[in-house]
Amino acid sequence: LAVVDWDSATLGPPERDLAAFLAVLRRFEQSQELFLSAYSRQVGYSPDLGLVDAFRQYQRWLKLCRRAFCDGQSPTPQMSPAAAQERWLRAGAT
Numbered sequence: 237l238a239v240v241d242w243d244s245a246t247l248g249p250p251e252r253d254l255a256a257f258l259a260v261l262r263r264f265e266q267s268q269e270l271f272l273s274a275y276s277r278q279v280g281y282s283p284d285l286g287l288v289d290a291f292r293q294y295q296r297w298l299k300l301c302r303r304a305f306c307d308g309q310s311p312t313p314q315m316s317p318a319a320a321q322e323r324w325l326r327a328g329a330t
Contacts, residue, residue, distance in 0.1 A: 255291030
């Protein structure tokens with residue numbers, strides 16, 4: 237089951253949507269491969285897996301930043317910029 241947030245709907249490559257959907261399956265590597273294989277067969281399009289991975293990485297960093305700076309809908313930072321930068325560096329950002 238997946239929820240589509242139409243408030244942020246944009247035109248973009250299918251790889252962006254696939255990355256968002258695969259985030260749900262991230263702990264099941266085999267399921268991800270099976271899903272992508274089935275998707276390719278059904279749609280007749282082989283997604284660029286490098287682009288899917290790039291969108292997945294972007295989503296991970298975005299989630300980390302949101303957690304670091306905000307709590308839910310609150311615009312109030314939950315940690316100092318220095319602490320956020322430290323967390324960012326420990327996570328492997330360059």
